[in-house]
């Protein structure tokens with residue numbers, strides 16, 4: 064089960080998108096130098112299609128993307144919710160997933176997402192906006208190919 068801790072409208076987490084970013088708890092990862100220790104705790108409210116709809120509805124004409132920030136404890140459910148967003152808003156609202164794992168899960172369904180970020184946070188390599196980062200952000204193309212767009216986070 065996924066639990067939602069909070070959400071915010073953000074502009075930098077997904078390039079070119081106005082994103083409703085949902086922070087998900089029960090993170091099973093153990094990144095050294097974790098920047099959000101509270102997300103490892105069993106806190107928040109159950110995240111379901113119904114609660115997602117309640118959160119999303121007031122912003123449906125403003126946002127262009129929903130980002131699931133975490134959810135490595137139940138990737139199948141993240142995919143289920145992302146597919147619901149894509150089908151319920153006729154593709155007008157895209158989906159992104161921020162995973163803290165180095166690799167996508169075995170049964171990863173690329174058709175559920177427009178963007179995916181992979182990689183644990185390693186403080187010495189820095190976050191996505193550091194050119195030294197180990198993390199990668201991919202745009203998932205209509206044919207399922209994944210294009211590395213990590214450079215979009217780097218200031219020129």
Ligand code: SF4
Nearest residue numbers: 090092094097163184
């Ligand atoms: S993915 Fe890593 S940095 Fe993010 S909450 Fe989990 S342990 Fe912390």
